[in-house]
Amino acid sequence: MQIPTKFYKIIAIFSLFFLGILIFLGVVFKIIVEKRKLPRLYIEEKNRALRGSIISAEGYQVAYSNKLYKVAVNTRCIDPQKKELFVRLFSIYSKIPPHEVRQKLRQKRGYVVLSYTIDTKTAYQLKILSRKLNALDIFIPYKVGQRVIKQGLTILESGETRNFPYGDTLTPAIGYVSKYEDSGYTKIKGIKGLEKYYESKISPKQDGVIRGKRDIGNNIILNKEAFIKKRLDGYNLHLNVNMLLQKNIENILDTQKADLEAKEIIAAVMESNSGKILAIASSNRYDPKNIQKRDLPSLNPKFTEYPFEPGSVMKPMTFSLLLEHGLVSPLEVVRGYNGRMKLGRKYITDEHKFDWLSAENVIVHSSNIGIAQLAQRLSYLQFSQGLKMLGFGKPTGVDLPYEKGGKLLPPYKLKSEIYKATVGYGYGMTVTFMQLLSAYNLFNNDGYKVTPRIAAFITLENGKRIFLKKSKKRKILSSKTVATMHNILQKVVEKGTGTVAKIDGLEIGGKTGTAHISRGGRYQNAYITSFFGFANDAKHRYTIGVTVFEPKTKHFASQTAAPIFRNIVIELINEGYLIPKNEQ
Template sequence: MNSRKSKITILFLLITFGISIFVLVIFYRASIERKLPKLQTSDVNTAIRGNIVTKDGFSISSSQKLYKVMLDTRNIDPNKKEMFIKLYSLYSGDDPNKVRKIINGTKGLVTLSYSIDAKGATYLQELSRKLNRKGILISYLDPKTGLASFQGMRVMESGQNRKFMSKDALTPAIGYVSKTESDALTKSKGVKGLERYYEDYLAPIQNAKILGPRDIGNNIILTSDSNLATRVDGYNAVLSVPLKFQTKLEQILDEKREFLDAKELIICIMNSKNGEILALASSSRYDPSNIRKQDYSALNSSASEYAYEVGSVFKPFIFSILLQEKKVNPFELVNTYNGRYQLGKRIIKDTHPEPFMSAEDIIVHSSNIGMIQLVERLNGPQIYQGLLNFGFSRKTGIDLPYEQVGMMPTVTKLNSSTYKATVSYGYGLQATFMQLLKAYNTFNNKGIEVTPHMVAYLERNGKRYDLPKAEPAQVISQETAKIMKRILIKTVEKGTGLKAFTPGLEIGGKTGTAHIASGKGGYSNTYNGSFFGFVNDTRGNSYTIGVLARDPKKPYYYFGAQSALPTFKKAVDLMVEDGYLFPDPNVIAEFEAKKDKLKNDKVKQKPALD
């Protein structure tokens, strides 16, 4: 009996011991497997930020992937270290001394390079395979596991870099980006300009995820089941602006700014029918890839972010309201007091003094006194609502961020004769360059407003995506627009805009000169000069153009006719030269014939010489 119990006890102990050994083996195997290199590996192919592309096909803002190279220095065969350094430096372009210092400085995982481009990454991945085959990279014994460990040289994405191909071209409108860190990768985010406004469209949408068995170099072996998610890049923003034309215009502005000794010159050329911007240029530009301290003042887009008192370019809007309210006949005579008029304690003077002028000639010859007489026919609500309809004190909708809206006097103030008077010739309120351009466009578009925009459409993988458009609004009647257009054409042919005249083209517009507010409740001895107008040809091409010269310091050149108008004329000539406008050859022939006849008549009138 005891013998039987002893046998059972021994058997039980043996079974218990066997089970314990089995459990220990399983546990050991499980722990070892966690330390062994995995047979499968995964990778992420990050999506890229979309490009900004000009009308003529130049990617002026684009992103490129950057890669980093990581290596466990213990994987380098000690006898072939110098061979590794030589080959790596040759493929990467890095300084051999720098590579040697990194390798010798750390025993373990190191990063050899951070900013390798895609082409360089491909070369280095090929080098990694060669290093494995030639035994330059070998496995080492991991003291923690007692097993051989081989990581190889790994080439991994480190982030993306934003490149601006054309340096300062199209700035500040194009804007710039900042670098952000996400999931250990460097990415770009729009801060200003188009980069900021279209951030939600340009930003990458979805990264690709790849899973598969690994090779000895820890690279993924692609199979039919490798792709877990498809890469979806950001949209490309395609501009209505051709780069070649834009840069020529910027060169004109640079020359004019230097000649005028001005703070800045701005010009915008917009399609009058649909609001597409052909060019938006400034003489204050910067390189978005290398922003310096002296560039800070140029980072804001003055066209949409600078509100100022605009001067006489504002007169046509008050005149339009008078026409809308049937308060003026363009041909009636208005007392202009021989160019001298007392308004409260101030004496108002006209540059072209006359005892009387027709109402439309008040615009043609820019009479402040005439405007003071006419604006008295309107009350505060009529002025306020009329200007509101033109878009003043409201955003234009241009596709640039941080747009300012300016300032208009209240209805109560506009009932005051003094406020009416100052507003009638462009003081006592503030507007932006883009507000003026959009408002002037109504005169050349049958009274209908358009929304100025630089991006024509979005594109991805060859497919076009149109952006939503604002519903056009009738700002003034077609009849009022027709009258104003005729008056502004007359202003160019016979008035203050004479320097813009170009035979064979229909050009209208208005000059303006305004004191710059000092910020202390008064005005400094500095000025802004401007010209806003339009140009049409007989082929149906129609453009609205604005020019602003900020604080020109050249003596006697602060008037809009001397500072802004010549730039307008240069721009029109460039548009003809580059095929955006086509002067009527018959009109040119007639003009030349008249000029020759006038010249011959003068020759005939000369007295004969003895």
């Protein structure tokens, strides 16, 4: 029996129908289970917080941060007929030369980064340009498989950059920063100086975030469902440093470094009663934005990180301890041995030869022999504990990181006559510049110790000031001892080793110090010279320090550090910080 042809046709139709249903179900199943790249209903925008600024006493931004943006384009989406128009418009808005844009577009086909260093203002202009390019139909779609892709300019935050508009001014105290990557975003952190010390204050606090539903233009709809977290930048740090005074003192140091052929010169000016540092300068500076290999020795500030044997600037410290314990009278007579005295197996010599001199003239004329004899009157504990009381052997607490404390001899070694003598005139121990500045400040602040401070306060986003913690004043020396030392240091300038620092109409006192440098256990014909003291008028009191490292054309402090001290005082007069009596 033959099966009709019609039957086969019906079977074929049903088979095709059944196959179509299977194909349909397969497609539906694939759509259900396959991860689809649909446009997100919710999107998020992040507004990165910035590091706070560092601002001088008169309001100049010494350091501040800017955002950097990355701008990219998909070259496949640029209409070949309008490519040159794109190049010209992009060049105008970005200020990138047209030939550089063309070169980048030729590098490869696809996603191309045109710049990583677009600033905030330019990024805003490029966003406007992006909309204009879309309106001009410069961007066209292309297909990848079943997907249709159309992309315009992509403008994204790429990182943060630190700017130092005054170049090397205030370095190395201000310090520098380094970059690091965090999820593709370049961040910065302080490495040295104020940038490091106040990292917790000036670092960004909170990134801003906006999250919500998007509209057809891919913009967030700001309604009650949107989530908004406010951006909080780092606090601004305000300094006690006056930039005009700072720059002028740096110029003085630059000139003197060249004249003396010195390795480095450092200086600082501090308001005596408050500890505010008005200037802290070095001749060896660097550009924090562009540090070179030659700058490496200058990155560590010598103010706090370079302990050295101070020499004769320690004599007033020894004398003040003698006065405090009632072991010396300024007018008593001390033997000078005509400039050469044997102590144990050692000979101690003086530059200025005396047979006899008063105790106060031991300081005025900087007698090693005189102070070596007087120092023997202190017990080893009185001497050791006294030096610590004056602030030696420990950090001062100034607002710079990595501060060194210097090194004192173990107390028992001060039982030795030789050690007691050498420490009495500034050898056998190491101190820092900042320790000396702080100690000399006692003689101009009625014996009260204050912590030196470069920064004054921080400001919040709303402008509110938060003053940084002030140190409590501590009475270290009696008023009687201070008055005597104040008078003796003035005599050093009037008739002793510091006469070059004298300026009529001002109360000026201080002490010179010339110390040999020890290398490999032997003292060399290389020197560190210093002058520390004060300059006052009727209303203002300032403590000033100068240290010269390895001068070559001259080596006595009276010829090197003291003239620089005088020039700094003249600058304080010029800027109105001091007014001589004859000008009042």
